Amino acid sequence: MNPVTFEDIAAGLPETLREDVQRAWERYREQAAEAGARIPGHPDFLRPLARVWAASEFVAQSCEREPELLAELLESGELLADTAHGELRARAGAAVAEVLNAFDLGEALRRFRRREMVRIAWRDLAGWAGLDEVLRELTELATACLQVALDRLHAWLCRELGTPKDSAGRPQSLVVLGMGKLGAGELNFSSDIDLIFAYPEPGRLGKRDGLSYEEFFTRLGQQLIEVLNRQTGEGFVYRVDMRLRPYGDSGPLVMDFDMLEEYYQSQGREWERYALIKAWPVAGDPAQCTELMELLRPFIYRRYLDYGAFEQLREMKTMIIRQVQRRGMEDNIKLGPGGIREVEFIGQAFQLIRGGQEPRLRLRQVQAVLGNLAYLDLLPRYAVERLIEAYRFLRRVENRVQAFADEQTHELPTDEAGRARLALAMGFPDWAALLKQLDRHRRFVEEQFQQVFGSPHTREEEGDRETEALGALWQGQLDDEAALALLDEIGFEQPDEAHRLLDQLHHSLESRAMGKRGRERLDRLMPLLLAAIGEARDPNETLARLVRLLETISGRSAYLALLVENPMALSQLVQLCDASPWIAAELTRHPILLDELLDPRTLYTPPSRKQLEAMLDRRFEDIAPDDLETQMDALRHFKQMAVLRVAAADVAGATPLMVVSDYLTAIAELVLQKVLTITWHHLVARHGVPRCGTGKARREAGFAIIGYGKLGGIELGYGSDLDLVFLNDGEGEEARTEGPKPLDNAVFFARLGQRIIHLLNTLTPAGVLYEVDMRLRPSGASGLLVTDMAAFAAYQHEEAWTWEHQALVRARGVAGDPDTLAAFEAVRREVLCRQRDPERLRREVRDMRSRMRTELARSESGRFDLKQGPGGIADIEFIVQYGVLRWAHEFPDLVRYSDNIRLLEGLAGAGLMPEDDVRVLGNAYRAYRKRVHNLTLQEVPALVYQGEFIQTRAAVLGIWKRIFEGGDS
Missing domain, CATH: 3.30.460.10 (Beta Polymerase, domain 2)
Known part of the structure; x- marks a missing residue:
């Protein structure tokens, strides 16, 4: 084989670099000959040698210093894999x-x-x-x-x-x-x-x-x-x-x-x-x-959202910029504009803010963090893809700048040879081509950095006279006359009351250990907040609601930072608190919800059931199966977030009444399904799966949650309790669990029911998930917490009162084993489709309604109880329930649904009620429930002035009297 010459390996090498590489090659050959070391001769190996040595003096000198190294690395296979x-x-x-x-x-x-x-x-x-x-x-x-x-x-x-x-x-x-x-x-x-x-x-x-x-x-x-x-x-x-x-x-x-x-x-x-x-x-x-x-x-990773991280990282970046400018380091690929550090800051800002709640962000690799920001919809996917592309390019440049002499440097070369060397190492034909691509990446990184970290308030805003004046007002630097005049000027109709509230807040917070940074953030926030409140429909009431919120969050300055850093969140907060004291109270009870105000596109668009399910699953992806405390908090935060979005869309008029109830019901169902999954897995891990039967007939016992009332009727409102009944079909021979600590099925299911209730209504720092009412189970409060399916069927057929069958009209399975749910639906259909004595049924329904009016109606002078008053919601529900019980034996399709509107439509479709009556009752029911929703959001009882709904109530009462007092059959 002919000896390898420099020309064999230097093809395509830029002239600027040839001389240095040729000298290194000659020195290497001399040292190899002196040491008796073999020079690798395979062309596939030698082809990149000139490029590698041109790009790295460190590698060339190491080979010269230890001439046997290349052959050893090649022959061992270490260099090739x-x-x-x-x-x-x-x-x-x-x-x-x-x-x-x-x-x-x-x-x-x-x-x-x-x-x-x-x-x-x-x-x-x-x-x-x-x-x-x-x-x-x-x-x-x-x-x-x-x-x-x-x-x-x-x-x-x-x-x-x-x-x-x-x-x-x-x-x-x-x-x-x-x-x-x-x-x-x-x-x-x-x-x-x-x-x-x-x-x-x-x-x-x-x-x-x-x-x-x-x-x-x-x-x-x-x-x-x-x-x-x-x-x-x-x-x-x-x-x-x-x-x-x-x-x-x-x-x-x-x-x-x-x-x-x-x-x-x-x-x-x-x-x-x-x-x-x-x-x-x-x-x-x-x-x-x-x-x-x-x-x-x-x-x-703080447990709460920490938007103060933006402020802190912005300050760190400002210090770096000053250092870069002072030292003339604008071409520093790590610290300069659009450099590696800015990509890292973008990812790490979200980690510091959200990592305490989002395990997906508790990562150390920048690229993985950025990818999860796209997955979590915290940054647009296209921006993340470009940031990762830029980061990878910058890191390759960084490595190749440092590989030249094994020195820690981040400066781009300024000499012709250095630039040619870096262009070659990066695979570009020349420096101009490399610089064009590098600048493209750095511009994009800098733009994204400014979008994430740019101060939300410009210098012009900070110097605005009104903002300065409101700052002076908050700091107590204005006399009373000037303060009242300023509050009147920005929109407060009762400036003296607003001034009193601000003084109250100031004195309330003076005694609290907020720390210097917390006070600075509050002082920045208050002028912005007051200006926004002045635009509200009722500035004084909105301020009163927000004072309570500020008193709650003052100890966690990160929430103050969230509002200072995000003008959109501040604007949405004021709008929602102006529209609804209920929403204001929810935000005050659960400040973590402030994060939902950042993006109006999602705030006012409640997610579909499929999206809700995906969101809930995502929250549980990184929670350990045995971490019950974290699971309970995750469920509560999910429910609060989802309900806030529904309420925001509701007060904005973006969501119809029936859709509001559909959303609220879907949220409850998903929560119940997740709670059942958690409790089932916990008990099965300890005691094994409950089974019953013998031989080939032995099977897994099922469990189901049945929703009654508003849950069963798909008519949940804000703050509604859940009326539940628990059923199982695990009775029979050898009814026990098969696990390390076996239990009789009855004991297993009783514990399951208890744990479900515990998860739902236990008060934790994140609040209560749902209040639960179990009184509709067989035999009421004195009955078993979980009823066997056979016993449930027997009770419904033999012991249940007519009012319990009325309740069954609005019942449906909401979670659990499909076979058990199907068995319940079969019992429901059998019971509701039983033929009844029309006169006795009419009398019992009428008597029960009379008792309810006496016991439950809130009789205030000049006020009408929308739920229990004559001609109200309960009257319509009783009319529907009577119709189903009266005619389902002839028209079994009447029991197909559990919500009042579709039940009414079924009665009309079967010709059992006049179309006009159904239209009157349906319109009245919708109008009443919409009003109840609105009153709940205003945190007032479901009572209206007697003059409201006069014609509607009269029409409902007319239909009631024809059915229950006129002898219609």
């Missing part, structure tokens, strides 16, 4: 297997790192490895070096001084937290490694006056840094930066877990939360590493 997970740890262990002291440990690791960095850089620059593989291997290389070094140093120190142990006698290790890109698994080519050291528990070695564990682990940490950081003839392993630890350079090198937790909870600053998002244990005992991360999570 990526490494499996854990493989680098094994190689690092083998590299240090024979070392006996810290100095030799460091030298062995330096040689090992150089070998692996040459391999990684070659694969990257040759185009043999993608970005994700390169970042992963660079991270795994660093963690491998850290872990093997720590293992050796820890063992040597324990042999010398003794082993630190926890209170249970278990050995303790130093836990090394990797910060930044190391912790995120995205290490770049020549990065420092930012570390924090911790250990589980304090103590002493040996006797009382022995070395403290803090001293032991401090010494260990110092040795680890020395091994990695020391510059020798072999270079360094990694530059170590410890400045991110608590108190920075002035703080202790190591802390025990309790000290670390205490520091972050009591003194931790926002930038430290930001830094810890990417933190991950990169060395130490795995169990102790997990324990530490659990301790840190509450500090990193």
Whole structure:
């Protein structure tokens, strides 16, 4: 074979780079000949050599320094394939297997790192490895070096001084937290490694006056840094930066877990939360590493939405911009405009704000976080795709800038050769083509950054005289006359009352420990809020409602930040509180709902049932099956969010009455289905699946939830209770569960029913899910909580009163086993279609209605009770129920539905009621219920002035009298 010449490998190399590469090639050949090392001759291998060496002086010099390296990497197969997970740890262990002291440990690791960095850089620059593989291997290389070094140093120190142990006698290790890109698994080519050291528990070695564990682990940490950081003839392993630890350079090198937790909870600053998002244990005992991360999570991810993160990150970015401008770093691809840091800020802002509630955002990799922002509809998908594309491009540029000399730099080259080298490494024909693409990405990143972080209030607004004057009013800097005049000017019809409310709020908040930042946010918010309230229909009442909200959220300045940062949310808050005290009260009880005000497109468009189901499933994706507390909170937040959207659309007039009830009913059904799933799985895990029967006839026993009343009739309103009945079909031979702790089916289902009620009506910090009424079950409050299907059928056929059959008209299955639900529907149909004595039925229905009027109607002078008053809702419901019970034996299709409107239509369709009567009753029923909805949203009882609905009530009463007092059959 003819010897390989430079021309064989330099085809296509830019002239600017040829001379340097040719000299490197000649030196390499000389060193290889002197060392007797073989030069690889395969053309597929040599073809990218000139490109790799042109792009990386580090690789070329490493090959020259160790001429056998290329042949070894090629013949071992290591250069041609990526490494499996854990493989680098094994190689690092083998590299240090024979070392006996810290100095030799460091030298062995330096040689090992150089070998692996040459391999990684070659694969990257040759185009043999993608970005994700390169970042992963660079991270795994660093963690491998850290872990093997720590293992050796820890063992040597324990042999010398003794082993630190926890209170249970278990050995303790130093836990090394990797910060930044190391912790995120995205290490770049020549990065420092930012570390924090911790250990589980304090103590002493040996006797009382022995070395403290803090001293032991401090010494260990110092040795680890020395091994990695020391510059020798072999270079360094990694530059170590410890400045991110608590108190920075002035703080202790190591802390025990309790000290670390205490520091972050009591003194931790926002930038430290930001830094810890990417933190991950990169060395130490795995169990102790997990324990530490659990301790840190509450500090990193707040339980509530934290919109203060925008403000904090904006301030951090401003500091970076000043630094960039001061040092002339505009072409810094990390810190400059549109650089890597801006992409990271976008993702991490949402992590800090929402990570406490959204597990999908508790990730360390920027690309994964961005992808989930699109999945969660927090950023448009096209924007996320472009951001990821830009991020990947910028990271490739970063790696290739650093791979040239294994130096930590983020500056684009300014010399002709450097630009030609980077263009070649990035696969562009020249610098101009590369710069065009780079600028395209940086412009897009900068635009997106400004959209996310741009201050919502321009300088002109901040300098607006009205805003300044309202700020002075809030701060108490105006005299009474000027304050009242200003409030009158912006729209308050009772400025003296508004002034009193503001004084009340100011004094109420003065005694609260809001902190400097909280007060600053409140002072920024109040002028904006007052200006918006002045535009309301009833500014004084709206202010009164918002004062209560502000008193509630003042201790959590993140909610104040949400409103300051989002003018749209502030505007929607004022509009909704102006429209409905019920909505205002809901927001006050559950401030987490303020987040729903950010996007009017979703706020005023209630999701479909399919969308609701997907939203609920999404909330449970990352909740552990046994984490009941989190499940209960997730259910409550889901219900509150969904109902708020319905109410917002309702007050805006965007949703018809029947659709409002459909939405509210669908929400309740989905909640019940999820509650049943949770409780069923919990009990089955403990006791096994309930079964009954023997032999081949043995089967799983079923359970069903039956909705009565408004739930059964698909007519739920805001704040409605749920009338429920629980049924099972698990009686028979060998009726018991099959599990580790078997139970009789009756006991199993009783516990299931109790747990369902517990999940629904237990008061938690997130409120009550639903109040539950079980009095419609067989035998009422004295009956069993869960009724067997056979017993239910017998009761309905033999013991139930007529009013219970009336209730059955509006009953339907809402959750549970399909066979059990079908069995209930069969019983319902049989019972309702039974032939009855018309006169007796009429008398019993009429008597029950008379009793209800006496017991339930709220008789106030000059007021009409929409629900129980004569000619009201209950009269219409009784007319419908009477019609179904009277004629279902002849017209069984009458029992097909459970809601009053379709039942009325069924009676008309069968010719059993005049069309005019059905139209009157249907219109009256809709009008009454719409009014009840509206009154509920105004937080007033379902009572109207006697002069309202006069003709409607008279028409309903006329039909009532014809049916129940006129002898119609």
